[in-house]
Amino acid sequence: MKYTKRKKAILLLADGTIFEGKSIGKDGTAFGEICFNTGMTGYQEIFTDPSYFGQIMLTTNAHIGNYGINNEEIESESIKIAGLVCKNFSFNYSRDNAQNSLEKYFEEHNLMAISDIDTRAVVRYIRNKGAMNAVISTDTDIEVLTEKLKSVPNMVGLELASKVSTKEPYFFGDENAPFKISALDIGIKKNILRNLAKRGCYIKVFPYNATFEEMNSFNPDGFFLSNGPGDPEPLKDAQQIAKEVIKRNIPLFGICLGHQIIALANGIPTYKMHNGHRGINHPIKNIITGKGEITSQNHGFVVSREELEKNEDFEITHIHLNDNTIAGMRMKNKNCFSVQYHPEASPGPHDSSYLFDEFIENIKLSKEMNIKAIK
Known part of the structure:
Protein backbone atom coordinates (compact mmCIF):
# COMPACT_ATOMS: atom_id res chain seq x y z
CA MET A 1 0.00 0.00 0.00
CA SER A 151 15.76 33.08 9.48
CA VAL A 152 11.98 32.83 9.05
CA PRO A 153 10.50 36.29 9.80
CA ASN A 154 8.11 36.85 12.68
CA MET A 155 4.51 37.67 11.77
CA VAL A 156 4.65 40.95 13.71
CA GLY A 157 5.45 43.71 11.23
CA LEU A 158 5.19 41.32 8.28
CA GLU A 159 3.39 42.67 5.20
CA LEU A 160 1.85 39.81 3.23
CA ALA A 161 -1.05 41.44 1.39
CA SER A 162 1.15 42.09 -1.64
CA LYS A 163 1.78 38.34 -1.94
CA VAL A 164 -1.90 37.47 -2.42
CA SER A 165 -3.49 40.58 -3.94
CA THR A 166 -4.55 40.84 -7.57
CA LYS A 167 -1.97 42.47 -9.83
CA GLU A 168 -4.56 44.30 -11.95
CA PRO A 169 -8.10 45.53 -11.26
CA TYR A 170 -10.95 43.22 -12.31
CA PHE A 171 -14.74 43.19 -12.21
CA PHE A 172 -17.14 40.81 -10.50
CA GLY A 173 -20.93 40.61 -10.86
CA ASP A 174 -23.52 42.11 -13.19
CA GLU A 175 -22.48 45.43 -14.71
CA ASN A 176 -26.18 46.44 -14.73
CA ALA A 177 -26.55 45.87 -10.98
CA PRO A 178 -27.98 48.81 -9.00
CA PHE A 179 -24.93 49.32 -6.76
CA LYS A 180 -21.25 49.81 -7.56
CA ILE A 181 -18.57 48.82 -5.05
CA SER A 182 -14.84 49.53 -5.05
CA ALA A 183 -13.15 46.69 -3.16
CA LEU A 184 -9.54 46.70 -1.98
CA ASP A 185 -8.02 43.26 -2.37
CA ILE A 186 -5.62 42.67 0.50
CA GLY A 187 -6.47 38.97 0.45
CA ILE A 188 -10.12 38.88 -0.57
CA LYS A 189 -12.14 35.66 -0.48
CA LYS A 190 -14.36 34.72 -3.41
CA ASN A 191 -17.39 34.25 -1.21
CA ILE A 192 -17.26 37.89 -0.15
CA LEU A 193 -17.63 38.86 -3.79
CA ARG A 194 -20.44 36.34 -4.23
CA ASN A 195 -22.32 37.78 -1.24
CA LEU A 196 -22.01 41.32 -2.55
CA ALA A 197 -22.97 40.36 -6.10
CA LYS A 198 -26.12 38.48 -5.09
CA ARG A 199 -27.24 41.61 -3.24
CA GLY A 200 -27.13 43.70 -6.38
CA CYS A 201 -23.52 44.88 -6.42
CA TYR A 202 -21.18 45.27 -9.36
CA ILE A 203 -17.69 45.17 -7.86
CA LYS A 204 -14.40 46.49 -9.15
CA VAL A 205 -11.57 44.83 -7.25
CA PHE A 206 -8.34 46.81 -6.86
CA PRO A 207 -4.78 45.76 -5.94
CA TYR A 208 -3.45 46.26 -2.41
CA ASN A 209 -1.42 49.35 -3.45
CA ALA A 210 -4.24 51.19 -5.24
CA THR A 211 -4.87 54.81 -4.33
CA PHE A 212 -8.11 56.38 -3.20
CA GLU A 213 -8.23 58.35 -6.45
CA GLU A 214 -7.99 55.18 -8.51
CA MET A 215 -10.71 53.45 -6.51
CA ASN A 216 -12.95 56.51 -6.49
CA SER A 217 -12.68 56.89 -10.28
CA PHE A 218 -15.10 53.94 -10.53
CA ASN A 219 -17.66 56.32 -8.95
CA PRO A 220 -18.67 53.69 -6.39
CA ASP A 221 -21.66 53.78 -4.09
CA GLY A 222 -19.56 52.17 -1.39
CA PHE A 223 -16.07 50.97 -0.51
CA PHE A 224 -15.04 47.58 0.85
CA LEU A 225 -11.80 46.60 2.63
CA SER A 226 -11.13 42.86 2.52
CA ASN A 227 -9.67 40.23 4.76
CA GLY A 228 -6.05 39.17 4.28
CA PRO A 229 -2.83 37.84 5.85
CA GLY A 230 -0.09 39.39 7.95
CA ASP A 231 0.23 42.41 10.18
CA PRO A 232 -2.11 45.34 9.30
CA GLU A 233 0.29 48.00 10.57
CA PRO A 234 2.59 48.11 7.48
CA LEU A 235 -0.37 48.66 5.11
CA LYS A 236 -0.12 52.45 5.04
CA ASP A 237 -1.70 52.82 1.58
CA ALA A 238 -4.79 50.92 2.71
CA GLN A 239 -5.00 53.03 5.86
CA GLN A 240 -4.85 56.19 3.74
CA ILE A 241 -7.71 54.92 1.58
CA ALA A 242 -9.80 54.32 4.70
CA LYS A 243 -9.05 57.87 5.91
CA GLU A 244 -10.14 59.40 2.61
CA VAL A 245 -13.34 57.35 2.39
CA ILE A 246 -14.30 58.20 5.98
CA LYS A 247 -13.54 61.89 5.45
CA ARG A 248 -16.02 61.95 2.55
CA ASN A 249 -18.54 59.83 4.46
CA ILE A 250 -18.88 57.29 1.64
CA PRO A 251 -20.30 53.96 2.92
CA LEU A 252 -17.41 51.77 4.09
CA PHE A 253 -17.41 48.13 5.23
CA GLY A 254 -14.35 46.22 6.43
CA ILE A 255 -13.87 42.54 7.24
CA CYS A 256 -10.99 41.04 9.27
CA LEU A 257 -7.80 42.75 8.02
CA GLY A 258 -10.01 45.50 6.59
CA HIS A 259 -11.52 45.96 10.07
CA GLN A 260 -8.03 46.41 11.51
CA ILE A 261 -7.12 48.87 8.75
CA ILE A 262 -10.11 51.05 9.69
CA ALA A 263 -8.97 51.06 13.33
CA LEU A 264 -5.40 52.01 12.45
CA ALA A 265 -6.63 54.75 10.11
CA ASN A 266 -8.28 56.31 13.15
CA GLY A 267 -5.30 56.00 15.47
CA ILE A 268 -6.56 52.86 17.23
CA PRO A 269 -3.74 50.30 17.52
CA THR A 270 -3.83 46.56 16.90
CA TYR A 271 -1.75 43.82 18.49
CA LYS A 272 -0.72 40.23 17.89
CA MET A 273 -2.77 37.71 19.82
CA HIS A 274 -1.37 34.78 21.82
CA ASN A 275 -2.98 32.31 19.42
CA GLY A 276 -5.63 34.07 17.39
CA HIS A 277 -9.11 32.84 16.47
CA ARG A 278 -9.41 30.27 13.69
CA GLY A 279 -12.44 28.07 13.18
CA ILE A 280 -16.14 28.01 12.29
CA ASN A 281 -17.59 27.77 15.80
CA HIS A 282 -16.63 31.04 17.51
CA PRO A 283 -19.31 32.69 19.71
CA ILE A 284 -20.02 36.38 19.17
CA LYS A 285 -22.44 38.71 20.95
CA ASN A 286 -24.05 41.51 18.97
CA ILE A 287 -24.11 44.35 21.49
CA ILE A 288 -26.71 46.30 19.48
CA THR A 289 -29.31 43.51 19.30
CA GLY A 290 -28.23 41.43 22.30
CA LYS A 291 -28.24 38.30 20.14
CA GLY A 292 -25.54 35.65 19.96
CA GLU A 293 -23.96 34.43 16.74
CA ILE A 294 -21.80 31.44 15.86
CA THR A 295 -19.18 32.69 13.45
CA SER A 296 -16.32 31.79 11.15
CA GLN A 297 -13.03 33.40 12.17
CA ASN A 298 -9.43 33.57 10.99
CA HIS A 299 -7.17 36.19 12.49
CA GLY A 300 -4.00 36.51 14.55
CA PHE A 301 -4.22 40.27 15.19
CA VAL A 302 -6.96 42.21 16.94
CA VAL A 303 -8.00 45.81 17.63
CA SER A 304 -7.12 47.13 21.09
CA ARG A 305 -10.32 47.23 23.14
CA GLU A 306 -8.81 49.65 25.66
CA GLU A 307 -7.92 52.19 22.98
CA LEU A 308 -11.17 51.72 21.06
CA GLU A 309 -13.20 52.47 24.18
CA LYS A 310 -11.29 55.75 24.56
CA ASN A 311 -12.20 56.88 21.04
CA GLU A 312 -15.38 58.96 21.13
CA ASP A 313 -16.00 58.51 17.40
CA PHE A 314 -16.54 54.74 17.71
CA GLU A 315 -18.81 52.32 19.47
CA ILE A 316 -18.33 48.58 19.98
CA THR A 317 -20.94 46.50 18.17
CA HIS A 318 -19.71 42.92 18.65
CA ILE A 319 -17.67 41.08 21.30
CA HIS A 320 -15.99 37.66 21.15
CA LEU A 321 -17.49 35.73 24.07
CA ASN A 322 -14.43 33.53 24.67
CA ASP A 323 -12.04 36.35 25.54
CA ASN A 324 -14.02 39.62 25.26
CA THR A 325 -11.89 40.89 22.39
CA ILE A 326 -13.31 43.32 19.83
CA ALA A 327 -15.30 41.58 17.10
CA GLY A 328 -17.08 44.57 15.57
CA MET A 329 -17.26 48.36 15.65
CA ARG A 330 -18.90 51.29 13.91
CA MET A 331 -18.41 55.03 13.72
CA LYS A 332 -21.05 57.17 15.40
CA ASN A 333 -21.15 60.02 12.89
CA LYS A 334 -19.77 58.38 9.74
CA ASN A 335 -21.10 55.71 7.39
CA CYS A 336 -18.48 53.16 8.42
CA PHE A 337 -18.57 49.79 10.20
CA SER A 338 -16.47 46.64 10.35
CA VAL A 339 -16.16 43.20 11.90
CA GLN A 340 -13.20 41.06 12.85
CA TYR A 341 -14.79 37.79 11.75
CA HIS A 342 -16.15 36.42 8.44
CA PRO A 343 -19.88 36.95 7.72
CA GLU A 344 -19.39 35.34 4.30
CA ALA A 345 -18.24 32.16 6.14
CA SER A 346 -17.20 29.53 3.53
CA PRO A 347 -16.75 27.45 5.51
CA GLY A 348 -19.00 28.17 8.43
CA PRO A 349 -22.46 29.15 9.63
CA HIS A 350 -24.52 31.95 8.13
CA ASP A 351 -25.55 33.69 11.36
CA SER A 352 -23.74 36.88 10.37
CA SER A 353 -24.64 37.24 6.70
CA TYR A 354 -27.02 40.06 7.67
CA LEU A 355 -23.96 42.34 7.80
CA PHE A 356 -23.89 42.43 4.01
CA ASP A 357 -27.54 43.52 4.09
CA GLU A 358 -26.62 46.30 6.52
CA PHE A 359 -23.93 47.49 4.12
CA ILE A 360 -26.49 47.63 1.29
CA GLU A 361 -28.95 49.52 3.51
CA ASN A 362 -26.20 52.03 4.36
CA ILE A 363 -25.58 52.52 0.64
CA LYS A 364 -29.29 53.02 -0.08
CA LEU A 365 -29.60 55.63 2.69
CA SER A 366 -26.48 57.40 1.47
CA LYS A 367 -27.81 57.56 -2.08
CA GLU A 368 -31.15 58.92 -0.87
CA MET A 369 -29.41 61.62 1.14
CA ASN A 370 -27.26 62.58 -1.84
CA ILE A 371 -30.37 62.89 -4.04
CA LYS A 372 -32.06 65.11 -1.45
CA ALA A 373 -28.94 67.26 -1.17
CA ILE A 374 -28.90 67.81 -4.94
CA LYS A 375 -32.58 68.82 -4.93
Whole structure:
Protein backbone atom coordinates (compact mmCIF):
# COMPACT_ATOMS: atom_id res chain seq x y z
CA MET A 1 0.00 0.00 0.00
CA LYS A 2 1.08 3.54 -0.66
CA TYR A 3 0.53 4.35 3.01
CA THR A 4 3.37 2.02 4.07
CA LYS A 5 5.83 3.69 1.67
CA ARG A 6 5.49 7.17 3.05
CA LYS A 7 8.59 8.75 4.49
CA LYS A 8 9.15 9.76 8.05
CA ALA A 9 8.56 13.50 8.50
CA ILE A 10 8.88 15.88 11.41
CA LEU A 11 7.28 19.02 12.77
CA LEU A 12 9.88 21.23 14.46
CA LEU A 13 8.72 24.26 16.44
CA ALA A 14 10.81 27.39 16.93
CA ASP A 15 11.42 26.52 20.59
CA GLY A 16 12.96 23.18 19.62
CA THR A 17 9.96 20.94 20.28
CA ILE A 18 9.70 18.03 17.84
CA PHE A 19 6.73 15.91 16.73
CA GLU A 20 7.11 12.93 14.39
CA GLY A 21 4.78 11.90 11.58
CA LYS A 22 4.70 10.71 7.96
CA SER A 23 4.84 12.66 4.74
CA ILE A 24 1.97 13.22 2.32
CA GLY A 25 2.60 14.10 -1.30
CA LYS A 26 5.96 15.67 -2.07
CA ASP A 27 9.17 15.36 -0.11
CA GLY A 28 10.67 18.59 1.06
CA THR A 29 10.48 21.32 3.65
CA ALA A 30 7.98 24.09 4.43
CA PHE A 31 8.28 27.01 6.86
CA GLY A 32 5.69 29.29 8.41
CA GLU A 33 3.85 30.29 11.54
CA ILE A 34 1.93 27.31 12.86
CA CYS A 35 -1.72 27.86 13.73
CA PHE A 36 -4.70 25.60 14.35
CA ASN A 37 -8.23 25.64 12.94
CA THR A 38 -11.06 24.07 14.94
CA GLY A 39 -13.48 23.58 12.04
CA MET A 40 -14.94 20.12 11.52
CA THR A 41 -15.38 20.65 7.78
CA GLY A 42 -14.40 23.04 4.98
CA TYR A 43 -10.74 22.11 4.61
CA GLN A 44 -10.58 23.08 0.93
CA GLU A 45 -11.94 26.57 1.62
CA ILE A 46 -9.46 26.93 4.49
CA PHE A 47 -6.48 25.85 2.39
CA THR A 48 -7.33 28.37 -0.36
CA ASP A 49 -8.12 31.29 1.98
CA PRO A 50 -5.56 34.06 1.29
CA SER A 51 -5.65 35.04 4.97
CA TYR A 52 -3.65 31.89 5.73
CA PHE A 53 -0.79 32.77 3.41
CA GLY A 54 2.57 31.93 4.99
CA GLN A 55 1.11 29.75 7.75
CA ILE A 56 1.39 26.05 8.48
CA MET A 57 -2.14 24.81 9.12
CA LEU A 58 -2.80 22.35 11.91
CA THR A 59 -6.30 20.87 11.64
CA THR A 60 -7.94 19.76 14.88
CA ASN A 61 -10.49 17.56 13.09
CA ALA A 62 -9.12 14.02 13.12
CA HIS A 63 -9.93 13.22 9.47
CA ILE A 64 -8.78 15.33 6.52
CA GLY A 65 -9.41 14.48 2.86
CA ASN A 66 -12.32 12.09 3.38
CA TYR A 67 -14.71 13.99 1.09
CA GLY A 68 -12.18 14.87 -1.60
CA ILE A 69 -12.02 18.07 -3.64
CA ASN A 70 -14.73 20.00 -5.48
CA ASN A 71 -13.46 22.61 -7.94
CA GLU A 72 -16.20 25.06 -6.94
CA GLU A 73 -15.25 25.10 -3.27
CA ILE A 74 -12.31 27.47 -3.45
CA GLU A 75 -11.71 30.91 -1.97
CA SER A 76 -8.84 31.77 -4.32
CA GLU A 77 -7.20 30.23 -7.38
CA SER A 78 -4.53 28.32 -5.46
CA ILE A 79 -3.63 26.82 -2.09
CA LYS A 80 -2.40 29.59 0.21
CA ILE A 81 -1.24 27.71 3.30
CA ALA A 82 2.49 27.01 3.55
CA GLY A 83 1.92 23.43 4.68
CA LEU A 84 -0.47 21.07 6.46
CA VAL A 85 -0.23 19.07 9.68
CA CYS A 86 -3.02 16.58 10.41
CA LYS A 87 -3.85 13.40 12.32
CA ASN A 88 -5.48 11.05 9.78
CA PHE A 89 -5.16 11.75 6.07
CA SER A 90 -7.68 10.07 3.76
CA PHE A 91 -6.20 9.02 0.43
CA ASN A 92 -9.63 7.80 -0.66
CA TYR A 93 -12.80 9.91 -0.71
CA SER A 94 -16.50 9.13 -0.74
CA ARG A 95 -18.42 12.15 -2.06
CA ASP A 96 -20.31 11.86 -5.35
CA ASN A 97 -19.63 15.43 -6.54
CA ALA A 98 -15.91 15.42 -5.73
CA GLN A 99 -13.64 15.69 -8.76
CA ASN A 100 -10.41 14.56 -7.16
CA SER A 101 -8.63 13.39 -4.05
CA LEU A 102 -6.97 15.80 -1.65
CA GLU A 103 -3.70 13.97 -2.27
CA LYS A 104 -3.83 14.79 -6.00
CA TYR A 105 -4.80 18.36 -5.19
CA PHE A 106 -1.71 18.75 -3.01
CA GLU A 107 0.47 17.27 -5.75
CA GLU A 108 -0.93 19.73 -8.29
CA HIS A 109 -0.19 22.66 -5.98
CA ASN A 110 3.17 21.32 -4.78
CA LEU A 111 2.14 21.43 -1.12
CA MET A 112 4.16 19.87 1.68
CA ALA A 113 2.05 18.05 4.28
CA ILE A 114 2.46 15.51 7.06
CA SER A 115 0.03 13.27 8.94
CA ASP A 116 0.07 10.75 11.80
CA ILE A 117 0.88 13.62 14.16
CA ASP A 118 -0.63 13.76 17.65
CA THR A 119 -2.53 16.93 16.77
CA ARG A 120 -4.22 17.16 20.18
CA ALA A 121 -0.81 17.33 21.81
CA VAL A 122 0.40 19.98 19.35
CA VAL A 123 -2.72 22.11 19.79
CA ARG A 124 -2.44 21.99 23.56
CA TYR A 125 1.22 22.89 23.34
CA ILE A 126 0.90 25.95 21.09
CA ARG A 127 -2.33 26.97 22.81
CA ASN A 128 -0.29 27.35 25.99
CA LYS A 129 3.00 28.54 24.50
CA GLY A 130 1.46 30.75 21.80
CA ALA A 131 1.70 30.82 18.01
CA MET A 132 5.27 30.43 16.77
CA ASN A 133 7.21 29.71 13.62
CA ALA A 134 7.67 26.09 12.64
CA VAL A 135 8.98 23.82 9.90
CA ILE A 136 7.66 20.54 8.51
CA SER A 137 10.10 18.40 6.59
CA THR A 138 11.11 14.98 5.31
CA ASP A 139 14.67 16.07 6.07
CA THR A 140 15.26 14.97 9.64
CA ASP A 141 18.55 16.82 10.21
CA ILE A 142 17.43 18.83 13.23
CA GLU A 143 20.50 21.08 13.36
CA VAL A 144 20.12 22.18 9.74
CA LEU A 145 16.38 22.78 10.09
CA THR A 146 16.89 24.72 13.33
CA GLU A 147 19.31 27.11 11.64
CA LYS A 148 17.00 27.64 8.67
CA LEU A 149 14.04 28.21 10.98
CA LYS A 150 15.87 31.05 12.71
CA SER A 151 15.76 33.08 9.48
CA VAL A 152 11.98 32.83 9.05
CA PRO A 153 10.50 36.29 9.80
CA ASN A 154 8.11 36.85 12.68
CA MET A 155 4.51 37.67 11.77
CA VAL A 156 4.65 40.95 13.71
CA GLY A 157 5.45 43.71 11.23
CA LEU A 158 5.19 41.32 8.28
CA GLU A 159 3.39 42.67 5.20
CA LEU A 160 1.85 39.81 3.23
CA ALA A 161 -1.05 41.44 1.39
CA SER A 162 1.15 42.09 -1.64
CA LYS A 163 1.78 38.34 -1.94
CA VAL A 164 -1.90 37.47 -2.42
CA SER A 165 -3.49 40.58 -3.94
CA THR A 166 -4.55 40.84 -7.57
CA LYS A 167 -1.97 42.47 -9.83
CA GLU A 168 -4.56 44.30 -11.95
CA PRO A 169 -8.10 45.53 -11.26
CA TYR A 170 -10.95 43.22 -12.31
CA PHE A 171 -14.74 43.19 -12.21
CA PHE A 172 -17.14 40.81 -10.50
CA GLY A 173 -20.93 40.61 -10.86
CA ASP A 174 -23.52 42.11 -13.19
CA GLU A 175 -22.48 45.43 -14.71
CA ASN A 176 -26.18 46.44 -14.73
CA ALA A 177 -26.55 45.87 -10.98
CA PRO A 178 -27.98 48.81 -9.00
CA PHE A 179 -24.93 49.32 -6.76
CA LYS A 180 -21.25 49.81 -7.56
CA ILE A 181 -18.57 48.82 -5.05
CA SER A 182 -14.84 49.53 -5.05
CA ALA A 183 -13.15 46.69 -3.16
CA LEU A 184 -9.54 46.70 -1.98
CA ASP A 185 -8.02 43.26 -2.37
CA ILE A 186 -5.62 42.67 0.50
CA GLY A 187 -6.47 38.97 0.45
CA ILE A 188 -10.12 38.88 -0.57
CA LYS A 189 -12.14 35.66 -0.48
CA LYS A 190 -14.36 34.72 -3.41
CA ASN A 191 -17.39 34.25 -1.21
CA ILE A 192 -17.26 37.89 -0.15
CA LEU A 193 -17.63 38.86 -3.79
CA ARG A 194 -20.44 36.34 -4.23
CA ASN A 195 -22.32 37.78 -1.24
CA LEU A 196 -22.01 41.32 -2.55
CA ALA A 197 -22.97 40.36 -6.10
CA LYS A 198 -26.12 38.48 -5.09
CA ARG A 199 -27.24 41.61 -3.24
CA GLY A 200 -27.13 43.70 -6.38
CA CYS A 201 -23.52 44.88 -6.42
CA TYR A 202 -21.18 45.27 -9.36
CA ILE A 203 -17.69 45.17 -7.86
CA LYS A 204 -14.40 46.49 -9.15
CA VAL A 205 -11.57 44.83 -7.25
CA PHE A 206 -8.34 46.81 -6.86
CA PRO A 207 -4.78 45.76 -5.94
CA TYR A 208 -3.45 46.26 -2.41
CA ASN A 209 -1.42 49.35 -3.45
CA ALA A 210 -4.24 51.19 -5.24
CA THR A 211 -4.87 54.81 -4.33
CA PHE A 212 -8.11 56.38 -3.20
CA GLU A 213 -8.23 58.35 -6.45
CA GLU A 214 -7.99 55.18 -8.51
CA MET A 215 -10.71 53.45 -6.51
CA ASN A 216 -12.95 56.51 -6.49
CA SER A 217 -12.68 56.89 -10.28
CA PHE A 218 -15.10 53.94 -10.53
CA ASN A 219 -17.66 56.32 -8.95
CA PRO A 220 -18.67 53.69 -6.39
CA ASP A 221 -21.66 53.78 -4.09
CA GLY A 222 -19.56 52.17 -1.39
CA PHE A 223 -16.07 50.97 -0.51
CA PHE A 224 -15.04 47.58 0.85
CA LEU A 225 -11.80 46.60 2.63
CA SER A 226 -11.13 42.86 2.52
CA ASN A 227 -9.67 40.23 4.76
CA GLY A 228 -6.05 39.17 4.28
CA PRO A 229 -2.83 37.84 5.85
CA GLY A 230 -0.09 39.39 7.95
CA ASP A 231 0.23 42.41 10.18
CA PRO A 232 -2.11 45.34 9.30
CA GLU A 233 0.29 48.00 10.57
CA PRO A 234 2.59 48.11 7.48
CA LEU A 235 -0.37 48.66 5.11
CA LYS A 236 -0.12 52.45 5.04
CA ASP A 237 -1.70 52.82 1.58
CA ALA A 238 -4.79 50.92 2.71
CA GLN A 239 -5.00 53.03 5.86
CA GLN A 240 -4.85 56.19 3.74
CA ILE A 241 -7.71 54.92 1.58
CA ALA A 242 -9.80 54.32 4.70
CA LYS A 243 -9.05 57.87 5.91
CA GLU A 244 -10.14 59.40 2.61
CA VAL A 245 -13.34 57.35 2.39
CA ILE A 246 -14.30 58.20 5.98
CA LYS A 247 -13.54 61.89 5.45
CA ARG A 248 -16.02 61.95 2.55
CA ASN A 249 -18.54 59.83 4.46
CA ILE A 250 -18.88 57.29 1.64
CA PRO A 251 -20.30 53.96 2.92
CA LEU A 252 -17.41 51.77 4.09
CA PHE A 253 -17.41 48.13 5.23
CA GLY A 254 -14.35 46.22 6.43
CA ILE A 255 -13.87 42.54 7.24
CA CYS A 256 -10.99 41.04 9.27
CA LEU A 257 -7.80 42.75 8.02
CA GLY A 258 -10.01 45.50 6.59
CA HIS A 259 -11.52 45.96 10.07
CA GLN A 260 -8.03 46.41 11.51
CA ILE A 261 -7.12 48.87 8.75
CA ILE A 262 -10.11 51.05 9.69
CA ALA A 263 -8.97 51.06 13.33
CA LEU A 264 -5.40 52.01 12.45
CA ALA A 265 -6.63 54.75 10.11
CA ASN A 266 -8.28 56.31 13.15
CA GLY A 267 -5.30 56.00 15.47
CA ILE A 268 -6.56 52.86 17.23
CA PRO A 269 -3.74 50.30 17.52
CA THR A 270 -3.83 46.56 16.90
CA TYR A 271 -1.75 43.82 18.49
CA LYS A 272 -0.72 40.23 17.89
CA MET A 273 -2.77 37.71 19.82
CA HIS A 274 -1.37 34.78 21.82
CA ASN A 275 -2.98 32.31 19.42
CA GLY A 276 -5.63 34.07 17.39
CA HIS A 277 -9.11 32.84 16.47
CA ARG A 278 -9.41 30.27 13.69
CA GLY A 279 -12.44 28.07 13.18
CA ILE A 280 -16.14 28.01 12.29
CA ASN A 281 -17.59 27.77 15.80
CA HIS A 282 -16.63 31.04 17.51
CA PRO A 283 -19.31 32.69 19.71
CA ILE A 284 -20.02 36.38 19.17
CA LYS A 285 -22.44 38.71 20.95
CA ASN A 286 -24.05 41.51 18.97
CA ILE A 287 -24.11 44.35 21.49
CA ILE A 288 -26.71 46.30 19.48
CA THR A 289 -29.31 43.51 19.30
CA GLY A 290 -28.23 41.43 22.30
CA LYS A 291 -28.24 38.30 20.14
CA GLY A 292 -25.54 35.65 19.96
CA GLU A 293 -23.96 34.43 16.74
CA ILE A 294 -21.80 31.44 15.86
CA THR A 295 -19.18 32.69 13.45
CA SER A 296 -16.32 31.79 11.15
CA GLN A 297 -13.03 33.40 12.17
CA ASN A 298 -9.43 33.57 10.99
CA HIS A 299 -7.17 36.19 12.49
CA GLY A 300 -4.00 36.51 14.55
CA PHE A 301 -4.22 40.27 15.19
CA VAL A 302 -6.96 42.21 16.94
CA VAL A 303 -8.00 45.81 17.63
CA SER A 304 -7.12 47.13 21.09
CA ARG A 305 -10.32 47.23 23.14
CA GLU A 306 -8.81 49.65 25.66
CA GLU A 307 -7.92 52.19 22.98
CA LEU A 308 -11.17 51.72 21.06
CA GLU A 309 -13.20 52.47 24.18
CA LYS A 310 -11.29 55.75 24.56
CA ASN A 311 -12.20 56.88 21.04
CA GLU A 312 -15.38 58.96 21.13
CA ASP A 313 -16.00 58.51 17.40
CA PHE A 314 -16.54 54.74 17.71
CA GLU A 315 -18.81 52.32 19.47
CA ILE A 316 -18.33 48.58 19.98
CA THR A 317 -20.94 46.50 18.17
CA HIS A 318 -19.71 42.92 18.65
CA ILE A 319 -17.67 41.08 21.30
CA HIS A 320 -15.99 37.66 21.15
CA LEU A 321 -17.49 35.73 24.07
CA ASN A 322 -14.43 33.53 24.67
CA ASP A 323 -12.04 36.35 25.54
CA ASN A 324 -14.02 39.62 25.26
CA THR A 325 -11.89 40.89 22.39
CA ILE A 326 -13.31 43.32 19.83
CA ALA A 327 -15.30 41.58 17.10
CA GLY A 328 -17.08 44.57 15.57
CA MET A 329 -17.26 48.36 15.65
CA ARG A 330 -18.90 51.29 13.91
CA MET A 331 -18.41 55.03 13.72
CA LYS A 332 -21.05 57.17 15.40
CA ASN A 333 -21.15 60.02 12.89
CA LYS A 334 -19.77 58.38 9.74
CA ASN A 335 -21.10 55.71 7.39
CA CYS A 336 -18.48 53.16 8.42
CA PHE A 337 -18.57 49.79 10.20
CA SER A 338 -16.47 46.64 10.35
CA VAL A 339 -16.16 43.20 11.90
CA GLN A 340 -13.20 41.06 12.85
CA TYR A 341 -14.79 37.79 11.75
CA HIS A 342 -16.15 36.42 8.44
CA PRO A 343 -19.88 36.95 7.72
CA GLU A 344 -19.39 35.34 4.30
CA ALA A 345 -18.24 32.16 6.14
CA SER A 346 -17.20 29.53 3.53
CA PRO A 347 -16.75 27.45 5.51
CA GLY A 348 -19.00 28.17 8.43
CA PRO A 349 -22.46 29.15 9.63
CA HIS A 350 -24.52 31.95 8.13
CA ASP A 351 -25.55 33.69 11.36
CA SER A 352 -23.74 36.88 10.37
CA SER A 353 -24.64 37.24 6.70
CA TYR A 354 -27.02 40.06 7.67
CA LEU A 355 -23.96 42.34 7.80
CA PHE A 356 -23.89 42.43 4.01
CA ASP A 357 -27.54 43.52 4.09
CA GLU A 358 -26.62 46.30 6.52
CA PHE A 359 -23.93 47.49 4.12
CA ILE A 360 -26.49 47.63 1.29
CA GLU A 361 -28.95 49.52 3.51
CA ASN A 362 -26.20 52.03 4.36
CA ILE A 363 -25.58 52.52 0.64
CA LYS A 364 -29.29 53.02 -0.08
CA LEU A 365 -29.60 55.63 2.69
CA SER A 366 -26.48 57.40 1.47
CA LYS A 367 -27.81 57.56 -2.08
CA GLU A 368 -31.15 58.92 -0.87
CA MET A 369 -29.41 61.62 1.14
CA ASN A 370 -27.26 62.58 -1.84
CA ILE A 371 -30.37 62.89 -4.04
CA LYS A 372 -32.06 65.11 -1.45
CA ALA A 373 -28.94 67.26 -1.17
CA ILE A 374 -28.90 67.81 -4.94
CA LYS A 375 -32.58 68.82 -4.93
